Amino acid sequence: MxxxxxxxxxxxxxxxxxxxxxxxxxxxxxxxxxxxxxxxxxxxxxxxxxxxxxxxxxxxxxxxxxxxxxxxxxxxxxxxxxxxxxxxxxxxxxxxxxxxxxxxxxxxxxxxxxxxxxxxxxxxxxxxxxxxxxxxxRRSVDYIGFEQLKDGLEVLERRYPDRIRVKNVGRSPGHYNNATDREDPKGMYVAELTNFDSETDFEDKENVFFSCSLHGLEMASRETAARVLENVARSSEKDVIDDEEKIEPYLDDAVVIMGFTNPDGWVARNPQYDSSWQLNIDDVPFAPLHERGNAEVFDTNRQYPIVGYLRPSHFPAQPNDPKSSEEETPSFVHEKVPDAKALVDFFSTYENLNYGADLHGGPTFN
Ligand SMILES: [Zn+2]
Structure with a gap:
């Protein structure tokens, strides 16, 4: 079709x-x-x-x-x-x-x-x-919105229950919502794309994680991830011709995980939220921008364990030792970067998370 x-x-x-x-x-x-x-x-x-x-x-x-x-x-x-x-x-x-x-x-x-x-x-x-x-x-009327993403993931999960499962694994710090007059933390959404009916057990599959748009103004990866989820899941439908099935067979042995890692920076462009103060642009007091960090002005790009320049402070869930206990988590982690911690905690439950890519992109200032 x-x-x-x-x-x-x-x-x-x-x-x-x-x-x-x-x-x-x-x-x-x-x-x-x-x-x-x-x-x-x-x-x-x-x-x-x-x-x-x-x-x-x-x-x-x-x-x-x-x-x-x-x-x-x-x-x-x-x-x-x-x-x-x-x-x-x-x-x-x-x-x-x-x-x-x-x-x-x-x-x-x-x-x-x-x-x-x-x-x-x-x-x-x-x-x-x-x-x-x-x-x-080319058929879209704007960029994908965060609330629209939530709606869309729910629809995809309902439409393709054997291919897509969506989890809300925690919360962002949240901007103050001036329209509702209350704090407005957002969910941390993770979508798993695989063949849940395949013979290989989920635990035994290779897991590949894509962190999408950790910087809120670098929107390319969240724009891509949402469409990849839909297009790959749709290719499992019976009316799809063979040459459109190139990726789908790999889902028998692999799980593709899309994480939408910075909802605060994403929603900051909507008028309900105070925006742009973290960018420190004096003559643009309320610039209409997505934002790099979360609502606590933390650049969570510095909050994940990552291969390379490992420092104790780069372990938000386990600050001093990757194997240390929950009690050792410093309070700033819960207050400032609960979004990053939620994802780290969530992924510690996976058996075979052997591959990952942190997808950024050129910032979009409009
Ligand atoms: Zn970036």
């Missing part, structure tokens, strides 16, 4: 989709001080906060649901810019809206609910994946 076939089945406009994905990057949500005071009973609390903390010349990724099938077209007419519409599984539309545009759409009687919808797939908020759970980049 080719991707074109998948697209042809989708009841959304191909032309509009490509136009919008071509514009990606030009209209991203920016965090900042309150810039507007647009309210509506149709906005979720999160959406209203984000909308009112995004500068006027930027736009918010918005998913609007409608009570009526005519709603999406009415939204297009109301905003005068491109939107992606669908009637399945319900009338909805995705667009990047400014505050006045959101106001205009909220005035439509057909519009029912507005949600903040950052991510690569326009309709993940309503559980609709016509182009795949993680569409390929």
């Amino acid at each position: 080719s991707n074109d076939d998948r697209f042809d089945d989708a009841p959304i406009s191909r032309r509009r989709f490509f136009q919008l994905s071509g514009a990606t990057g030009a209209a991203l949500a920016l965090p900042g001080n309150a810039t507007a005071a647009t309210t509506s009973g149709k906005f979720t609390e999160e959406y209203e906060y984000v909308l009112n903390h995004t500068p006027a010349d930027h736009a918010v990724p918005t998913l609007v649901q409608f009570d009526d099938a005519d709603g999406p077209a009415a939204m297009e007419a109301a905003v005068g810019t491109e939107v992606i519409t669908t009637t399945e599984p319900e009338p909805a539309a995705y667009g990047k809206l400014t505050s006045p545009q959101a106001r205009a759409v909220a005035d439509l009687p057909e519009a029912s609910t507005f949600q903040f919808a950052p991510g690569s797939n326009p309709f993940w908020r309503i559980g609709y994946y016509p182009l795949g759970v993680f569409p390929e980049p």
Whole structure:
């Protein structure tokens, strides 16, 4: 089954989709001080906060649901810019809206609910994946968002229970969430990709770990990992032709483990979180950036045991001796780098973790 076939089945406009994905990057949500005071009973609390903390010349990724099938077209007419519409599984539309545009759409009687919808797939908020759970980049409307990743991993695990299992192994320190007024630690997600039905026991397989985007602004590896998980798992489906099965047979003897190692640095770009202070850019007080470290401003790249320059301080779970007990873990580890410790603890349970790659990438400053 080719991707074109998948697209042809989708009841959304191909032309509009490509136009919008071509514009990606030009209209991203920016965090900042309150810039507007647009309210509506149709906005979720999160959406209203984000909308009112995004500068006027930027736009918010918005998913609007409608009570009526005519709603999406009415939204297009109301905003005068491109939107992606669908009637399945319900009338909805995705667009990047400014505050006045959101106001205009909220005035439509057909519009029912507005949600903040950052991510690569326009309709993940309503559980609709016509182009795949993680569409390929040219069919994506933005970078993959952390909340979208959580949603997508759950879908993949449900869809391919014999190939993908997802674990939340701990928590990040967490930014303060200004929209909900509370601390907001994020889960540490690890996805195991293997053939869980193969004759070789899980414990006896070779385990290969990929740490993805440990630096939050180096997004290439998390963008890749999510798509590799989906594409390899999908190649186990019966309608896949032989030459698309090149990787899948290796899953009889190997486990590929994708770890999403810095959720704090990933979500820092959303307006609910104070951002960029760790970058120390004086004239950009709230720059709209993913961040290198976690919310405690620790560069966790320095917190993992690694072959090479081993120092006692590089063992977050076992600071003085790799075989020392839990009690010897210094308090700063629990307070500042619980994300790194969670992963170290988790991987100490594996039998055959013999290979690993720490995937970084060029930083993206937008
Ligand atoms: Zn890096």
